[in-house]
Amino acid sequence: AAKAAGGRRHRWYASELDSQAGEEARLGADLRTALSTGQFHLVYQPIVALPAGDVVGVESLVRWRHPDRGPVSPADFIPVAERNGLIIELGQWILRTACEQYRTWQSRGVAPAHVGVNVSARQLAEPGFVDSVAAVLAETGMSPHDLVVEITETTVFGGGVAVRAVQELHELGIAIALDDFGTGHSSLGVLQAVPVKILKVDKSFIDNVTVSDRHAVIASSLIQLTGGLGLIAIAEGVETAEQAEALHRLGYRRAQGYHFGRPVADPFAPRSDVAAQVAYRG
Ligand code: C2E
Numbered sequence: 001a002a003k004a005a006g007g008r009r010h011r012w013y014a015s016e017l018d019s020q021a022g023e024e025a026r027l028g029a030d031l032r033t034a035l036s037t038g039q040f041h042l043v044y045q046p047i048v049a050l051p052a053g054d055v056v057g058v059e060s061l062v063r064w065r066h067p068d069r070g071p072v073s074p075a076d077f078i079p080v081a082e083r084n085g086l087i088i089e090l091g092q093w094i095l096r097t098a099c100e101q102y103r104t105w106q107s108r109g110v111a112p113a114h115v116g117v118n119v120s121a122r123q124l125a126e127p128g129f130v131d132s133v134a135a136v137l138a139e140t141g142m143s144p145h146d147l148v149v150e151i152t153e154t155t156v157f158g159g160g161v162a163v164r165a166v167q168e169l170h171e172l173g174i175a176i177a178l179d180d181f182g183t184g185h186s187s188l189g190v191l192q193a194v195p196v197k198i199l200k201v202d203k204s205f206i207d208n209v210t211v212s213d214r215h216a217v218i219a220s221s222l223i224q225l226t227g228g229l230g231l232i233a234i235a236e237g238v239e240t241a242e243q244a245e246a247l248h249r250l251g252y253r254r255a256q257g258y259h260f261g262r263p264v265a266d267p268f269a270p271r272s273d274v275a276a277q278v279a280y281r282g
């Protein structure tokens with residue numbers, strides 16, 4: 001039996017855990033309801049060419065407006081959806097919605113070169129995932145060449161069959177982007193393991209590119225690396241014109257960040273629609 005003090009501490013700790021588990025279960029249940037009642041939507045952030053800033057692609061990002069809590073960040077709910085398995089269904093909805101939106105842009109003649117979709121480890125490890133992607137492409141009439149699947153190091157090394165699934169996506173003609181590059185333990189290991197076409201250089205390397213020589217050297221060597229491997233580098237999280245200029249000088253030709261555009265419901269909406277959206281929000 002535990003000593004009195006230890007026992008008390010233990011009970012306190014256990015009730016903390018209980019409330020954490022309760023919160024996890026509540027959020028997980030709310031996520032299921034959210035999917036069946038249409039509480040999710042996607043926003044799209046432009047990816048631009050440097051230095052002119054022409055939009056060459058977009059990344060889709062999921063949003064959840066909880067009926068009581070208001071907006072919940074994907075950084076908070078995606079991990080919960082991964083743990084309770086809902087990410088499989090939610091991920092399918094995200095992929096289908098992004099492809100349908102891209103096809104709508106095509107029909108309006110405003111589609112960028114590609115749309116990116118973030119895919120989590122649990123999805124890639126799910127048997128039949130690649131087939132389900134192929135099915136969505138066929139049903140929406142989307143070309144695999146217009147789709148970019150964004151993965152991270154943990155996506156690749158998180159589960160046994162993930163490397164194989166990434167290989168199969170590549171064989172379908174889908175481009176693979178390695179997200180948050182440089183933040184993991186084995187970023188270079190991923191490059192050896194899977195057929196990556198795009199490196200998204202993490203915001204943490206971009207933030208101080210104008211103020212720290214060390215960061216500039218790292219950003220510069222990452223450009224050398226991508227060039228040498230025949231890959232495309234995208235600088236993530238560019239927030240200022242100074243950063244954009246510095247990155248262009250270092251050799252970056254693609255960038256994404258608030259400086260160029262925040263994620264919005266439709267970056268290609270006619271101006272009158274944008275005005276209407278703003279008016280509606282206000
Ligand atoms: P990520 O894939 O690396 O997405 C980029 C994140 O950086 C987005 O946050 C975006 O809004 C934010 N961002 C872009 N430019 C800037 C900038 O200039 N400054 C700052 N401070 N932030 C910037 P978001 O939308 O909150 O998403 C966070 C993460 O959640 C994503 O990181 C991704 O890992 C995950 N996520 C988002 N949507 C999805 C999805 O549809 N499926 C999956 N599996 N994960 C998603």
Ligand code: MG
Nearest residue numbers: 059118150179
């Ligand atoms: Mg991403």
Ligand code: MG
Nearest residue numbers: 179180200236
């Ligand atoms: Mg990223």
Ligand code: MG
Nearest residue numbers: 179180202203
């Ligand atoms: Mg990220």
